[in-house]
Amino acid sequence: MKAARWYAAKDIRVEETTVPAPNDNQIKIEVKFTGICGSDLHEYTHGPQLIPVEKPYLLNGHQGTTTLGHEFSGIVVEVGKNIKRVKKGDRVTVEPIFRNPDSRFIASGEYNLSEPLGFVGLTANGAFAKYVVVEDYMVHKMPDNMTFEQAAIVEPAAVAAYAIHQSGMKMGDTVLVTGAGPIGLLTVQVALATGASKIFVTDISKNRLKKAEEIGATHTFDARDKDIPQKIKEVTGYGVDIFIDAAGVQASFDTGINSLRNGGTAILVALFAKEVTHNALNQTLRELTIKGTAAYRNIFPQVIALINSGRLPVEKLITSIISLDEIVEKGFEALTKDPSEVKILVDINR
Numbered sequence: 001m002k003a004a005r006w007y008a009a010k011d012i013r014v015e016e017t018t019v020p021a022p023n024d025n026q027i028k029i030e031v032k033f034t035g036i037c038g039s040d041l042h043e044y045t046h047g048p049q050l051i052p053v054e055k056p057y058l059l060n061g062h063q064g065t066t067t068l069g070h071e072f073s074g075i076v077v078e079v080g081k082n083i084k085r086v087k088k089g090d091r092v093t094v095e096p097i098f099r100n101p102d103s104r105f106i107a108s109g110e111y112n113l114s115e116p117l118g119f120v121g122l123t124a125n126g127a128f129a130k131y132v133v134v135e136d137y138m139v140h141k142m143p144d145n146m147t148f149e150q151a152a153i154v155e156p157a158a159v160a161a162y163a164i165h166q167s168g169m170k171m172g173d174t175v176l177v178t179g180a181g182p183i184g185l186l187t188v189q190v191a192l193a194t195g196a197s198k199i200f201v202t203d204i205s206k207n208r209l210k211k212a213e214e215i216g217a218t219h220t221f222d223a224r225d226k227d228i229p230q231k232i233k234e235v236t237g238y239g240v241d242i243f244i245d246a247a248g249v250q251a252s253f254d255t256g257i258n259s260l261r262n263g264g265t266a267i268l269v270a271l272f273a274k275e276v277t278h279n280a281l282n283q284t285l286r287e288l289t290i291k292g293t294a295a296y297r298n299i300f301p302q303v304i305a306l307i308n309s310g311r312l313p314v315e316k317l318i319t320s321i322i323s324l325d326e327i328v329e330k331g332f333e334a335l336t337k338d339p340s341e342v343k344i345l346v347d348i349n350r
């Protein structure tokens with residue numbers, strides 16, 4: 001079968017590889033659509049980040065050249081003999097995070113905190129291919145009228161939904177999202193669906209701010225504007241209740257902290273590439289809560305139900321659908337160069 005395989009930064013090859021076979025506890029899926037994620041882009045531009053190159057991934061022994069792709073949908077074509085949750089022919093989407101069965105975090109349900117962190121498509125071969133094999137606990141059945149395109153966006157939507165859930169956001173709250181990439185925009189959609197009254201969005205790309213307005217952001221700002229906290233306070237009176245950092249740089253962090261109301265909550269969802277400095281006394285005196293969120297846990301069923309209800313129209317974020325052969329030029333390169341691109345899906349059968 002054909003697959004998009006990572007060899008090194010700037011070296012992804014679409015080439016023939018072997019069709020994977022499931023063990024007794026695995027499920028083989030014929031892939032329909034796979035989204036290109038920001039983390040795939042990181043692997044492409046300056047990887048390896050999560051791909052195990054130096055030593056094998058502890059939970060499966062995977063190492064080196066890796067078929068990318070962890071945001072996907074498809075049809076079950078084969079199941080291992082211990083599998084009871086799904087059967088051949090089921091339409092599924094996948095929660096690609098690995099769980100270490102020996103971790104203390106499994107019993108508490110906090111499986112996203114079990115180490116070492118790993119995902120299908122990064123620490124195992126993924127879904128930029130005709131077939132992929134996943135662990136039994138990763139699959140979620142799709143509702144009958146959900147499209148395969150929608151189902152391929154459940155995974156990044158779960159990142160956004162988990163961030164909003166962990167923020168403790170309440171109906172009527174005001175929210176600031178810094179960064180209008182796919183995760184930032186999905187966070188805007190989830191905040192709206194959860195009952196936010198005002199949603200502020202910052203980004204340096206005009207196109208992405210326009211997209212944010214199209215999907216329901218009430219106020220948008222060029223991220224380079226130094227007066228964002230004051231402007232937000234003019235609108236809200238005392239600052240936003242919730243700040244979600246989906247940009248992950250010093251400037252976005254500062255803008256967000258300075259825009260929060262006293263007693264407000266910041267959620268760090270972005271993968272910060274560099275360290276940021278932070279005024280701890282300011283946090284103490286203003287009683288700010290600052291929390292990180294790592295991927296997601298226990299939220300796929302709710303996200304699937306919400307997308308299926310029509311109240312989380314994630315398909316609006318799809319800007320291109322391409323073939324596997326086009327993945328480098330029209331996928332990775334386009335996302336690097338063209339700020340009007342948001343979510344690009346690969347149609348594996350095109």
Ligand SMILES: [Zn+2]
Nearest residue numbers: 037039071156
């Ligand atoms: Zn992703």
